[in-house]
Amino acid sequence: MRYVVFAFFLLFNISVNAQSSYLFKPDRVFDGTVMHANWWVLVRDSQIVAAGDPATIQVPEKVTVIDLKGMTLMPGLIEGHSHLFLHPYNETSWNDQVLTESGAERTARAVVHARATLMAGFTTARDLGTEGAMYDDAGLKEAINKGIIPGPRLIVATRAIVATGSYGPKGYNGDIPLGAEEADGTDGLTKAIRSQIGHGADVIKLYADYRWGLNKTPAPTFTATELKLAVEVAGSSGRYVVVHSGTEEGMRRAIEAGVRTIEHGDGGTPELFRLMKEKGIALCPTLTATESIASYKGWRKGIDQETVAIKQKHKIFNDAMKAGVTICMGGDVGVFAHGDNSREMLLMVEYGMKPIDVLHAATAVNASVFGLPLLGNIRAGYVADLIAVKGDPVADIAVVKLVSMVMQNGVIVLDITR
Template sequence: MKNVILVTVCFLSLMLKAQTLLVPDRVFDGEKLHSDWVVLVEGNIITYAGTANELTRPANIKKIWLAGTTLTPGIIEGYSHLLLHPYNETDWNNQVLKESPVERAIRGTVHAKNTLMAGVTTTRDLGAEGAGYTDVYLKKTIEEGIIPGPRMLVAGPAIVATGAYGPKGFHDGVTVPLGAEAVSGMPEAITTVRRQMGNGADFIKIYADYRWTSGAISQPTFLQEEIDAMVATATSAGKYVVAHASTPEGIKRAINGGVETIEHGDGATLELFKLMKEKGIGFCPTLAAGDAIAQYRGWKKGKEPEPERIKKKRSSFKLALESGVAIVFGGDVGVFTHGQNYREMELLVDYGMKPMAVLTSATSQNARMFHLNKLGSLKKGYWADIIAVKGDPLQDISRMKDVVFVMKDGVVYKEAN
């Protein structure tokens, strides 16, 4: 019996020390592309990333051959809604009004798995959109290993100014659930930020502008002092604020208030983008969401001229590139299909960004922007979130849809045949 126990202990000890060597054609480490590199993983930590001939190979090693592939850090999605599904299936109003949080949570488990299998090992989820703190519990079930999915950073319900958010279009005698939490005035804004953080929000999302009535153009919502107070409240607790903002004034107030990223930013001027760069604020353009919505509204992409909204987005993004502001990779996934996160990468390149800059944005830059100090790079000591795609995405960014290997936290979820 003692011998059996001894053998078992020795076997488990060897298993714990087992290391995995990943051998692709090339490695993008989060900053640069390398040939003849390998990556060694022990447990959930990268212990070596470099040329194969400089590695002293341990005796107890498992090799995973990834011929014809490029190894990259796991993708860090900057803008998702795992509790939404494409608006051409069910429009946003009906998802908020007719799909219960239970149904949406079940959908979210499917979306989480599809996201991970697409090579996204971390996602920043920007609001439960009427489902309360369901995103917090979706994150919890992933962390506890109940369901597969990416690491999640969650905003909870998000915060809007009273009267400025939907669903809208009902007469004043009808009370409907909102897609976010409404506040007015500094005391209520401060209280709500504190409550959301206490309920598990990793960061706070605010709407700096929105449509006050259905069909109207967006206008600023919060007063400057309200934004200032919400940012100060979050910052004092070691957290931060991001802002949905599309109008020049809404963007300016969000910048001056000290948010960390601007989402959408369609109406930003060159001066505002330069100010964002100066203050270290990231810009998440969500090109894929706008592209998808235009198609839902009837645009036959590739057959018809681009709608005015798409043309304006191209012009705005060109200003962003000119300014040098940090581009946050994030497509507003959920507006379109979860697992098709690569669509934002393709559009970023189409709109003028270099593939190297896109991959850097989706890995090491997003890691820095989101305070993920051990993610986004293939370096010794970093967590083993690693994917492989067929071919070379720096030559053809659409290769990012061909994910053949996914490792998250040292665990292989998809392995190349």
């Protein structure tokens, strides 16, 4: 049996002298869209050079052959919604994480979380806000890219942006750290977006609504004009805007503004999902976060009746599918444990999506929506991010938890196949 191998010197911006070739022989290959039986996949250095019927592949003389009997070879999974600087709220409340955990502790935790994410087969992740840890996700990304620590390829949002007075922590005297950056209006939003870009943000995240209405009910924050401005300012640098939204009006404004993805989407209606489909806006439903928060409050899955929030998740998820909305895979991991990312995939199937479509969402769909043109697929010329799982995930989606091999950028970082 071969165990974890940490060889992170082969990243996008680092070259090596020796060339390496691998020939994978699994029972089946999921290429990002279709499942194929009896395919081989050939990798040279950091690139997939061939994938298909064995008779079509020219095997070089010097190649490491890896037999994956009984296994499925897939593209590296892509996490759509994570917070590497958070850990489950039943361990420490969100308020206490933001207010009492030192920067050093939060970074140390993020390093551990990054490794757990990669070992779970997620070779890429969107990190959508440090929740009070300032711009440290940009530094974490750089450390991973330099090979200092293991972790997924990161798309980072740094601090995220909220309307003044809307976000937490709240209820404390004096100046306290906030979980995101406050900004309003033309000048304020423009400055905050450009500042976050300057600090390393790959994507701009805004909270289109939050629990700041009367009696702490969810209510919109930014106006439609402000959201449109954010899309324009971010877009001028080639970046897109993602919004947190859980209300009908917040979603309506975000759709009107032309954001790239809506996170959570609990206020979705058939009409809004129709508009999202028309405008090509994707939904990242974060099913696991909703169930996790309910469980922290005492809800017992399979024993207690579903909460109102969980029932609403079922409804919006199925309404979005019926409307043909592009659905991303992202669980809001950090609310629940890092390394358990694939739990979202199991829930997507439980909530009504076909397993093959869930695999598609977690690979090729996420790659396309997030602007990652050479990831999420097993094709010649694509980056060699590959994972092997025991069994057939189309027959049983739960086998995505049985990760036996992880390759990132052509380097095997986990191998327990033998």
